[in-house]
Amino acid sequence: MMKEEQPLVGVKELARLAGVSIGTIDRVLHDRPGVAAKTKAKVLAVLAEHDYKPNMIARALSSRKTKQIVVLIPKDSPESAYWQSPLQGVEKASAEIQPYSFQIDLRLFDQNERLSFIEQVEALMEQEFDGLVLAPMFRVESHPLFTYCDTHAIPYVFLNSDIPNVNNKAYFGPDLFQSGCMAAQLIKYLVQPSDEILLVHISKEMEMQHHLLRKEEGVLQYMESKGMRQQLHKLLIRDTDYATIESSLQTALSNTAIRLILVTNSRVSSVARFLEAHNHSDIRLLGFDYLPDNIAYLEKEVIDFLFCHKPIAQGYQAVMSLFHLLENNHIPEKINYMPIDVISKENYPYYEN
C-alpha cells in the first residue's frame, strides 16, 4: 500500500540512458553552461521521461557550500515581546535545516528606528545569500532590497505584513480584515443590545496604523452585516506608557455604558492593568497576541479572549518555504493566511504558536 516501487533512477542511470556522462547530466540538471544544445535536448527528454528525483541525502552530503537564508525582522523589545515568537519559529527551522547545509543569517532591526533598518538593507546588498525572509514594515525603505533580489534571482518571502505588487514568493501572516470580523462575532455573543463598545488603538508608529485600521474595518463591516446596533466608541492612544493609557481610558470610560473593550493589538495588557486597578470587572476585554503579559491577565480573567495568528508558525513556515524552494524547487503558495485562533483561559496552555 502506498508503495509504488520505482526503479529509482539516479544520475548514473540517466547518463547511461542518454548516452552521455554523469558530468553532462549534472550540468543539465543544474542548468550550468557548457552543454551543446542538442545534447541538452536529448538529456532533457530522458529526464522528462523518467521523472528523476534527486537523492536529497546524497546531495546534502556532497554539496560543500552551505546555503544562506537571511532573516530580517525586528528585534524583540521590552515594550513588545511579539517578535520573540517568530524568532522562535525561525530558530526551530534553523535547527531542522542545518543538517542539509543551510544556514540562517539573522539580522535584527529596531522597530522604532527606520535608520537601523536601512543600515541592514544596505549591508545585505553587499552580501551573498540565497534567500530572504523579511518583515517589510518599512515599505519604501524595503524597495531597494526587492530590486536587488529580483536582479540576482534571490527568492524572498514576507512575514507578518504584506506588500502588494512585489515579486515576493510568498506571504505568511494574518488576514487583518477577517481578524476584525472574528472579533466582532465574539462580541456579538458577549454583549447585550443596550451595551456600548470601545475600540482602542494603541500605537505610536505611523507604519502600524494600517494594521490596526484594517482590523477596525473588519469589525465595522461585520457589525453592520449582522445588524448589530450597539454604540461603538473609538479611542486612539498615541503613546504606549501606562500613564497615558490610564488617563485616556479614564476619560473614555466616564459617563458611558461601555461593557466591552476591544484592543486592536497586543497592548491589551495595559488596558487590563487599568481595568484591574479600577475594579472594572464588569467590562469584558478582548485583544490580540499570545504574550506573557496578556496571558497573565487571561489567567486572571481580566482579559476574556485573545486572538492570535500563530507567530511562531509564521517564522517557521517562512523559513521552511524558502528551504523547500531552494532545496526541492517546491513553489510555495503565494498567500498563506495564518489561522485566526481564539484563546481563552481554558485553552491557552495548549496553544501552539
Added chain:
Amino acid sequence: MMKEEQPLVGVKELARLAGVSIGTIDRVLHDRPGVAAKTKAKVLAVLAEHDYKPNMIARALSSRKTKQIVVLIPKDSPESAYWQSPLQGVEKASAEIQPYSFQIDLRLFDQNERLSFIEQVEALMEQEFDGLVLAPMFRVESHPLFTYCDTHAIPYVFLNSDIPNVNNKAYFGPDLFQSGCMAAQLIKYLVQPSDEILLVHISKEMEMQHHLLRKEEGVLQYMESKGMRQQLHKLLIRDTDYATIESSLQTALSNTAIRLILVTNSRVSSVARFLEAHNHSDIRLLGFDYLPDNIAYLEKEVIDFLFCHKPIAQGYQAVMSLFHLLENNHIPEKINYMPIDVISKENYPYYEN
C-alpha cells in the same frame, strides 16, 4: 550570528585520537562484537570527551535501505469522515520524507471490527519496519505490538488517543478533559442563568465512551468551579442513524427550557439537521471536528461553534516526529496535546487542520 562553529569531529578524527582504525570506531559506536575490552574502553573515553554527533545524512546515504514507517489507523468510513484528516497529514509527511529514503507503509483497520485490527497487528509482527504510528483505540489488542516493538527497539508514537504506562516515544492528540472545559467556558458566555443545557453523546462504540465521558467531566468540573447553576441534561444516543437521533432529541427537548446543546463528538451535524428541520433556531449548538457536514451547518449558523484538535496536523506531526527521531536522533516531546481550536463561521475558511 547564530553560528557556533564546532570543529565537528567525525569517525576519522575519532580514530586518530583513539589510535585505532575507523572500523573499530564504527564497531564501538554500534556496539558490535569483536572489540577487545580495553580497546573499547579507550574508544569510549575518547567518545565521551569529544561528544561525537554522527552525521545522520552520511549515515542515511551509506545504509542503502529505505526506512519504513508503518502507520496503523482506522480507515475513514462514510459514517465518520474524521480519519480522512489524519490520513491527509500522513500523506503530506510521506511526500516530504520520501526524498530522504523513507517510506510510509499504510495499514488501515475497521473501527468497528476488532478482528481487522488484530489481523493487522499480527501481520505487522511478521514484518520488518523502523517506526510505527498507531491509533491505539483497541487498548488490550495493541499490547502485543508494544512488546514486539520494545524488544526490537522500534520506536512508536500514538495518535488521537493515549495509553498510559507504555514505552511510546510520543503522543499526538487532544486533551479531552481540557476540551470539555473550553466548551463549558464558551457555554458560560452563551447562556443565561435560567437557560437549560443538553449534553448529547452519540456513539455505538464502547471503546469511544472514554473519549466522550472525559469531555463531560471537563464540562462538569468547569461549571462547578465557576458556580454555573444552569440545569444540565444528558442524553446518550447509542445509534448513529438520523431516525434514532431525531426521536431521541424530540423527547429530550419536549417540556424543557433547553437553549443550548453540546454534542461531545463530530456527530453534531445530525443534531444540526434536527434543529433545522424542527425550526429550533433559538437553540445554540456546539460540537466537535472540522468535517464537511459540520462546516455546512456552521455556514448556515445552525451550529454556532466547533471545537477542533488539528486532525491533519496530528497525522503530519506524528510521522515527522518519527522521521526526525530516526533521521537526526531528535527526541520528541512525550506529550503533544494539540491546540483546542474554536471554529466559527468567521474563521473556518482560515482554519488549518
Added chain:
DNA sequence: TTTATCATTGTGTACGTTAACAATTTAAAT
C-alpha cells in the same frame, strides 16, 4: 598544415558512514 583557442564532454575524488573483506595478532590444539 600546424598551433592555439574555445566549446564540449568525460573522469575521478570527496562528502562521512557502513560493512564486507583482508590482514594481523592472540590463543588453543597438536
Added chain:
DNA sequence: ATTTAAATTGTTAACGTACACAATGATAAA
C-alpha cells in the same frame, strides 16, 4: 614448535551527488 582456529584490528569499496580537472573535439588563427 608448529599448525589451526579464533579474536581482534585495519582497509577499502560502496551510497548518489557535486565539482574541479583532464581529455577530447571543433573551430579559428597562424
